Amino acid sequence: VPAAELVLCSYCDTVHRRIEPAGREIMRCVVCDSPVYRGDGDLGAMLAVTVTAAIAFLVANALPLLTLSSGSHQTRATLWHAIAASYDRELPFVAIALTLTLIVAPAIELGLLLWLLVPLCLRTLPLGFTSTMGLLRTLRPWRMVGVFFLGVIVAVVKLAALATAVPGWGMFGVAVLALALASLSSFDLGTLWRRAGEVAP
């Protein structure tokens, strides 16, 4: 049997023969019951989710996450304002942590995905395919937008003691971004490798 038709369970090392499931069904290991692989998703659908995530990312960055009011005082807090304010008040760790997890990491991930998916959907091989795939795989487990969204909710409740906080459209953007990224991680990166194998000369 050629190695390309085989899959190893990454949890118990059992050898399975790869059979294509009908949809994006998850195939589980017969020995340890772990998910081994799932059916290939449609690259066009994956691109659509990526574009949705990119739009949500812009909304999350540009529009206010919260509107705070205390007495006659009202502030609209966008992510950028909050980061800039904490940097100005000599809290660089806060500014750096928020920038990395909420702006840099999603921007890189979405950028890499677009870089790969647009050419692959047009049936050409993206430049630097192998290294881009490697980077994407390394970054995946460190994604924290979902955790951040829960963090915003807890922060709003705690803020209620200090001021009146009303969630804004930016928060809606964060929620959609978290959902879109979660849906993207349900696609197997192996799909991209197989498509690249088809289009490569």
Add this chain to the structure above:
Amino acid sequence: MIRGIDVGLATCHGCELVVRMRDVGDHAATACPRCDASVRFRKRNARTHVIALLVAALALYFPANALTIMYTEQFPERRADTILSGVRYLWARGSWGLAMIVFAASIVVPVLKLGALGFLVVSTTRHSAWRPRARTRLYRSLEVIGHWSMLDVFVVALLTAVVQLGQFARVKPGPAVLPFAGVVILTMLASASFDARAIWDRGMRE
């Protein structure tokens, strides 16, 4: 059931290609024909890495819980909260659901991760044959819940940042934030370093 290591097959960690290995033996490495990463049967020095990361995480665990994570000041009131007193505060304000979520994410999950990984390392070192399926499931759940412990770090960072914008109060992160973030990152690295196949290397049932 046939296992990869018995027939000279291994999966590339870089691109998930199944590679026919040129050498056999525990330390054999073959360059992946697709992405050129070095393919091995097992993660290298997995046990040593996991133990080192767990010890470091355990050392940070105590300051992370004992020190103040957040200072709040709204004239005339001042508060200094640890992780646990933050949970109590949410509970006292009537946000029971959120209090339970924060308690689970910040207190239960880190303890569970340290304990479960320690148990997995000890049981695989002793070549235990005890319920390998259950231990594999335990390991998989650690991978899923790992990063949710970052919740409190985000809450502190966000509150600090947002409050800087208004003039009504002052919030400052406390000294526990960095050790706490360290615990979360180190335990995430530790669970990524563990090789679940070690559970099955001796515990195979025919």
